[in-house]
Structure formats: structure tokens, C-alpha cells
Amino acid sequence: MALAPFHLAIPVYDLAAARQFYGDLFGCAEGRSSEHWVDFDFFGHQLVIHQAPKMAYQEAAHCNPVDGHEVPVPHFGVVLAWEDWQRLAERLQARGTHFVIEPHVRFAGQIGEQATLFLLDPCGNALEFKAFKDIDQLFAK
Known part of the structure; x- marks a missing residue:
């Protein structure tokens, strides 16, 4: 059975820095975007970064x-x-x-x-x- 691509949306509090990270460091191609979110082709899967306030786990992970x-x-x-x-x-x-x-x-x-x-x-x-x-x-x- 072929794997289906997953869709994952994650919060980022610095959209510009996250956009550069996923686009430049990993070479992920951008798909659709707005001023609040960006779609990426993340190794064949759909990763969406969404502008959001900093979450507790982003401060210090368990x-x-x-x-x-x-x-x-x-x-x-x-x-x-x-x-x-x-x-x-x-x-x-x-x-x-x-x-x-x-x-x-x-x-x-x-x-x-x-x-x-x-x-x-x-x-x-x-x-x-x-x-x-x-x-x-x-x-x-």
C-alpha cells in the first residue's frame, strides 16, 4: 500500500524565521500562503506553519x-x-x-x-x- 501524504499544521510565533528555516535549511518548496500561514512540501507531505502566540512547550519541551x-x-x-x-x-x-x-x-x-x-x-x-x-x-x- 502506498503511503498517503499527511497534513500537519504547527504554530510558529515568528513566521519569517520559520519560513526561512523550512524553506532554506530543508529546501522545502512553498505552496499557498497568506500573511498568517505558509504551506510547505515537507518531504512529500503538507506542513503548514501558522502564526500563533508562543506555546508553553515551545519555551521548554517536556x-x-x-x-x-x-x-x-x-x-x-x-x-x-x-x-x-x-x-x-x-x-x-x-x-x-x-x-x-x-x-x-x-x-x-x-x-x-x-x-x-x-x-x-x-x-x-x-x-x-x-x-x-x-x-x-x-x-x-
Whole structure:
């Protein structure tokens, strides 16, 4: 079954900074927009940034421990092909990106082994990008 694109709308308190972040850092093409929101093609999915007041989680994210790291909650992101994840991680590192959790392999040698990285957008929204060498382990227990 082919995956359907998701639609996700997130709050940003600095529309211009968020627009540059998603457009420049990730190279996401813009779709429709107004003075209060912008649509992006986010790796084939529809991400919409909406001008909104700062939310409590954007000040200081709650974190849960996962494989020795403090994972920010809430967060969102994309599961990429292994090679695409590596290229993204290298691009972000070359641009001096500050990571909440540096690119690394999580659950090494276990079911669900995956590459992952976490970063924040300029408005404190947490993003995770991950990849599986074996995509069949995406939901493995």
C-alpha cells in the first residue's frame, strides 16, 4: 500500500524565521500562503506553519528517556531512506546546526535499530528525522 501524504499544521510565533528555516535549511518548496500561514512540501507531505502566540512547550519541551537520550515531546518528523538520512545529517552538520540530539544510531544491534537526530525550529518546535536500514522494522517489537 502506498503511503498517503499527511497534513500537519504547527504554530510558529515568528513566521519569517520559520519560513526561512523550512524553506532554506530543508529546501522545502512553498505552496499557498497568506500573511498568517505558509504551506510547505515537507518531504512529500503538507506542513503548514501558522502564526500563533508562543506555546508553553515551545519555551521548554517536556522530555522522555529513550535509549539513553532525553527526547523532546511533542515532536514530529519524517522517516527517510538510510542514504537520504545520511545526506540530511551531513547537510545539517555542515551548516552548523544545533542539535537537541546529535545524529546517531539508536537501539544498535536490536530490533528497530535506527538512525535518528533531533533539532528545534526557530520557534521551539521539535523535529526528528530517522531512518531504518531495514524499513520492515518500522513497527517491530
